[in-house]
Amino acid sequence: MPKLTVIIPTFNEEAYLEDALFSVAFADEIIVVDSYSTDKTPEIAKKYATKFLQRAFDNFSNQKNFALKEATGDWILFIDADERVTHSLEAEILETIQKPKHGGYKINFPHFYMNRFLYHHSDDVLRLVKREGAKFTGSVHEKLHCTGSIGKLKNKMLHFTYKGLDNYIQKKESYAWFQAQQQFDKGKKATWFHLLIKPTYRFFRSFVLKGGFRDGVPGLTVAAVNAYGVFERYVKLMLLRKGIQ
Secondary structure, three states: OOOEEEEEEEOOOOOOHHHHHHHOOOOOEEEEEEOOOOOOHHHHHHHHOOEEEEOOOOOHHHHHHHHHHHOOOOEEEEOOOOEEEOHHHHHHHHHHHHOOOOOEEEEEEEEEEOOEEEEEEEEEEEEEEEOOOOEEEOOOOOEEEOOOOEEEEEEEEEEOOOOOHHHHHHHHHHHHHHHHHHHHHOOOOOOHHHHHHHHHHHHHHHHHHOOHHHHHHHHHHHHHHHHHHHHHHHHHHHHHHOOOO
16 A cells, blocks of 8 residues: 655744644655754644754755655655645545556645635645655745656645734745745846735736635735735845845
8 A cells, every 4th residue: 555654844833834734644754854943843743744954054855855765655645734634535535545547746735815715816736746756946935746647636725824914924024025035046136026016917817817816815914915925025026136135
């Protein structure tokens, strides 16, 4: 029988981790890779995880690739501490790895914000892959690669990503610095096009093209903050090029 390993990266996730671990208790192996949390995350992880690893954080890909090398399962499922595997998704995952048609599978993530799931603000993300040949690239919005074709599971992963408006904005601020640094290292420049057109299009894409308006005020808020995140990325790129941080 194929074995399943779940990998969960963490940093100060004491409020969310235990529920995430409960939701993947069906896995043959659970690996938590922690960035030296200062709260009770390590204590919680050690209760339930098969392996608890700690590594100083440098980027998201390296963190997950480090844990991937420790995995022994035939298949790997990557989840974050604020995500939950439902019973229906659990059943589909176990059935899929018994008779796989692809080397990897995307899962749909409807985001939870203002006490509701935003089904028109969701992402299809590659999360379930065969261990052999799997790896991550990229430092911020890391990309998972696998061998073979990619399919999609029918059931959704619950994602409690937005822990309030302040936290949401802070997350966008943090990502903006990472992304700006990436582009700075590649010699990229920010223009008025990046400052005006790209944030506007991000809002339009999220709120109109993806149907975010159907999610009401939460959909409007998410679209606006996402546009702000794009704007911040290019402002910070300008600052980096001027030697200001």
